[in-house]
Amino acid sequence: MIEYSAALIRNIEEILREGFGQPQLVLNRRSDRSAGPFHITIPESVAVGTRQHDGRYLCQVGSSGVPSEAFYFGLVLRFGVSQLRENMHAYVLDHSSLSIFQSYPGGDLYPVIRAEWDWNVVSDPHSGHAQPHWHFTQSAPEIERIVRTLSSEVADFGSELVFDQLISLADIHFAMNHLKRIGGKPDYKHDFATADDFIEWFRELVAYLSSQLVYVCGGRALAVVDFIPAQNFSE
Numbered sequence: 114m115i116e117y118s119a120a121l122i123r124n125i126e127e128i129l130r131e132g133f134g135q136p137q138l139v140l141n142r143r144s145d146r147s148a149g150p151f152h153i154t155i156p157e158s159v160a161v162g163t164r165q166h167d168g169r170y171l172c173q174v175g176s177s178g179v180p181s182e183a184f185y186f187g188l189v190l191r192f193g194v195s196q197l198r199e200n201m202h203a204y205v206l207d208h209s210s211l212s213i214f215q216s217y218p219g220g221d222l223y224p225v226i227r228a229e230w231d232w233n234v235v236s237d238p239h240s241g242h243a244q245p246h247w248h249f250t251q252s253a254p255e256i257e258r259i260v261r262t263l264s265s266e267v268a269d270f271g272s273e274l275v276f277d278q279l280i281s282l283a284d285i286h287f288a289m290n291h292l293k294r295i296g297g298k299p300d301y302k303h304d305f306a307t308a309d310d311f312i313e314w315f316r317e318l319v320a321y322l323s324s325q326l327v328y329v330c331g332g333r334a335l336a337v338v339d340f341i342p343a344q345n346f347s348e
Contacts, residue, residue, distance in 0.1 A: 134175030243288030
């Protein structure tokens with residue numbers, strides 16, 4: 114289990130600063146008055162060009178080779194109160210979510226990719242969702258609404274959209290790790306043995322996402338790195 118600490122959050126900050134070209138990024142901290150679960154996120158900041166989306170702040174991706182205001186990233190780390198005897202009352206990381214948003218025509222931000230890990234699912238033998246995993250979250254109905262809004266034809270927004278009839282794939286959990294079974298059990302649900310293991314995985318994740326954004330924006334192929342999942346997962 115990964116306990117909350119100032120050192121853990123500092124490491125996450127440094128990874129985001131370096132990976133996404135935002136040297137002034139600062140995450141929030143747990144309030145001393147907090148007695149229950151809490152979230153570590155990106156606070157509002159003029160220095161890093163944050164924008165609000167669904168009640169949370171997103172930060173510009175400032176990586177060299179990525180156009181200004183083309184992409185934004187969001188982070189949510191949720192810490193809950195442990196009920197395990199050896200960690201009773203400790204604040205432990207139970208959910209991590211790193212999202213990439215794209216600026217669409219008109220200036221609105223829309224989610225496109227999300228990388229998540231959830232300890233509660235890892236520890237639930239009845240859940241088959243891969244941990245960690247990717248979500249690809251582009252919404253076809255949302256794109257259709259944007260096209261209609263920007264087109265010269267008058268759209269009847271009260272009528273059903275063509276893409277509203279599609280089944281959304283946004284909730285599919287795409288495993289980040291190899292898909293195999295060991296001893297009859299799926300091996301794509303992993304816990305992190307230590308905070309260092311989580312930090313190493315998070316570092317590789319941010320570096321990979323950043324390099325991919327540089328790549329699709331026309332940056333040099335040399336900027337692209339291979340994503341290597343952390344190998345120190347506990348069984």
